[in-house]
Amino acid sequence: MPNINKKSPCFQNVAGVQDISHESAAACSGGTLILFDGTNGTGESRTYTAGGPQSIGTLLSFNNRASSFQVAGNNTWRVYSGQQFSGASVILGGPVGQGVTNFGFVGFTNFNNNVESVRRIP
Ligand SMILES: [Ca+2]
Secondary structure, three states, rough: OOOOOOOOHHHHHHOOOOOOOHHHHHHHOOOEEEOOHHHHHOEEEEEEEEEOEEEOOHHHHOOOOOOEEEOOOOOOOEEEEEEOOOEEEEEEEEEEEOHHHHHOOOOHEEEEEEOOEEEEEO
């Protein structure tokens, strides 16, 4: 789907796109953090919702893989370079991550392929 504007918060609003993924639908219902394996929202992804577990101490098979992210809704998340909320961390949300954002450009630490746990900030 090369014509999709990755910065659109709701993919189903893009003309001609009807077959959206569940992850996109969740993003539009508010309160999600999406981590993508590739830069610019590409590759495999994981979606974390505000209604689900809000502290994820390990991303398991997705550890050290996230290269880009998107925050949807009025949520703020802190991501950590280590498991169980250890190591360097950075807050995602507000103006950061409203569109798909690459980790290499966030904060003072290079979080590209360097995130192992996430926590939603109340
Ligand atoms: Ca990656």
